[in-house]
Amino acid sequence: MLSPASPLPAPDHLSFPFALSAAAALGxxxxxxxxxxxxxxxxxxxxxxxxxxxxxxxxPRPDLARMVFDELPRREAIHxxxxxxxxxxxxMAAEGLTVFRVMFEDGVAPDAVVLTTAIAACAQxxxxxxxxxxxxxxxxxxPGLLGDAFVGSALVSMYAxxxxxxxxxxxxxxxxxxxxxxxxxxxxxxxVHGMAxxxxxxxxxxxxxxxxxxDGVVVLGVLSACAHAGKVEEGLRxxxxxxxxxxxxxxxxxxxxTVDMLCRVGRLEEAxxxxxxxxxxxxxxxWGSVLAGGCSTGAREAGRRRRRGRLRAVxxxxxxxxxxxxxAEGAEADRQPGDQxxxxx
Numbered sequence: 001m002l003s004p005a006s007p008l009p010a011p012d013h014l015s016f017p018f019a020l021s022a023a024a025a026l027g028x029x030x031x032x033x034x035x036x037x038x039x040x041x042x043x044x045x046x047x048x049x050x051x052x053x054x055x056x057x058x059x060p061r062p063d064l065a066r067m068v069f070d071e072l073p074r075r076e077a078i079h080x081x082x083x084x085x086x087x088x089x090x091x092m093a094a095e096g097l098t099v100f101r102v103m104f105e106d107g108v109a110p111d112a113v114v115l116t117t118a119i120a121a122c123a124q125x126x127x128x129x130x131x132x133x134x135x136x137x138x139x140x141x142x143p144g145l146l147g148d149a150f151v152g153s154a155l156v157s158m159y160a161x162x163x164x165x166x167x168x169x170x171x172x173x174x175x176x177x178x179x180x181x182x183x184x185x186x187x188x189x190x191x192v193h194g195m196a197x198x199x200x201x202x203x204x205x206x207x208x209x210x211x212x213x214x215d216g217v218v219v220l221g222v223l224s225a226c227a228h229a230g231k232v233e234e235g236l237r238x239x240x241x242x243x244x245x246x247x248x249x250x251x252x253x254x255x256x257x258t259v260d261m262l263c264r265v266g267r268l269e270e271a272x273x274x275x276x277x278x279x280x281x282x283x284x285x286x287w288g289s290v291l292a293g294g295c296s297t298g299a300r301e302a303g304r305r306r307r308r309g310r311l312r313a314v315x316x317x318x319x320x321x322x323x324x325x326x327x328a329e330g331a332e333a334d335r336q337p338g339d340q341x342x343x344x345x
Contacts, residue, residue: 048076055082062086062095069099075106081114084121093125109141112148119154128162131155135171147176153185160189178210184218191225199225200234203246214246220253227261235261252280260289 051072058065065086069079080103087096100118103110110118115138122131135155138145145151152175159168168189175182183206190199199222206212214222219242226235239258242248255278262271271290275282 052078052082055079055086059086059089062090062092066099075103075108077103077108077111077114080108080110081117084114084117088117088121088124091124093121094127096121097125097127097130112145112151115142115145116148116150116154119151119158123154123158123161126162128159128164131158131162132167146171146174149177149179149181152178153181156182156185156189160185160192165189165193165195178206178212180206180212180215180218183210183212183214184221187218187221187225191221191228194225194229196222196225196229196231196234200231200238203238214248216248216251216254219246219248220257223254223257223261227257227264230265232261232265232267252278252283252286255280256283256286256289259286263289263292 051068054068055065058068059082062083065083069075069083072079080099083099084096087093087099097118100110100114100121103114115134119131119134122128122134138151152171155171156168159165159171168186172178172182172186172189183202187199187202190196190202203214203219203222206214206218219238223235223238226232226238235258239250239254242250242254255274259271259274262268262274268290275286275290278286
């Protein structure tokens with residue numbers, strides 16, 4: 001397509017965005033070459049769709065995305081959103097918030113998408129004061145967005161992660177409509193603060209108050225809350241009843257979370273029995289939870305029971321949990337990685 005001898009039409013503002021999107025999807029970071037072609041064809045920074053696609057291509061490299069962003073003579077809301085999100089996904093939320101500030105300096109009003117991205121960056125950075133400022137801005141300049149499910153759920157998560165559960169509950173209670181995303185955020189907020197009983201109560205409240213049925217993600221959030229709060233019986237009951245009560249079939253992630261919950265409190269035998277009843281093949285994460293539980297509690301009996309089974313095969317692929325050196329013969333052969341001197345967990 002780019003060869004001068006090609007009979008095909010020269011690339012233009014219609015074809016380049018598709019090429020850039022394809023390169024981004026494939027992880028093809030030939031950005032400098034494509035960038036040069038865009039300049040050569042007078043498509044950068046003039047064409048909106050081309051510049052947007054170029055920012056998407058550079059999203060895994062926020063420094064390059066920022067360079068493209070800084071070259072734009074006219075920026076639109078989506079350009080700010082892409083760069084803020086690129087920084088946030090790279091764990092550089094503070095840098096993303098500086099781009100959000102530039103948006104105001106440029107006189108561009110943020111829309112719901114940009115605000116959601118900025119609030120998430122505040123949560124990641126632990127920037128409570130900045131997040132509260134964004135909240136006040138929305139109340140003053142765009143109060144209608146407080147009813148937006150994505151903006152509202154982002155505010156709930158931000159306040160919870162920054163340690164202000166009361167503010168998270170206030171935002172949640174003030175929303176005129178709450179869907180599964182908002183309820184999921186509230187469940188996550190309770191989970192972050194170790195309030196398993198409140199998280200479990202959300203499963204029934206969401207149907208009674210808003211006619212919303214929980215999905216697998218929301219149920220997983222409640223299971224995680226039970227695991228972190230040590231509410232083992234509540235978590236086991238939820239796993240048993242989730243299909244009948246909420247119409248959600250337990251998936252691997254639900255079993256994995258429950259196994260981890262049991263291992264956290266040293267109930268390795270129950271964890272092993274649960275694994276044996278799983279309707280799907282356990283992944284390494286499940287066996288890793290068992291191994292970590294055995295190492296942390298010193299309960300070696302479960303490891304001995306499975307020494308010739310699947311656990312050993314998995315252990316051999318887990319870095320940091322393999323014994324150093326060969327196993328001894330005889331009685332020493334009965335030992336699991338956690339039993340041997342020189343083993344690390």
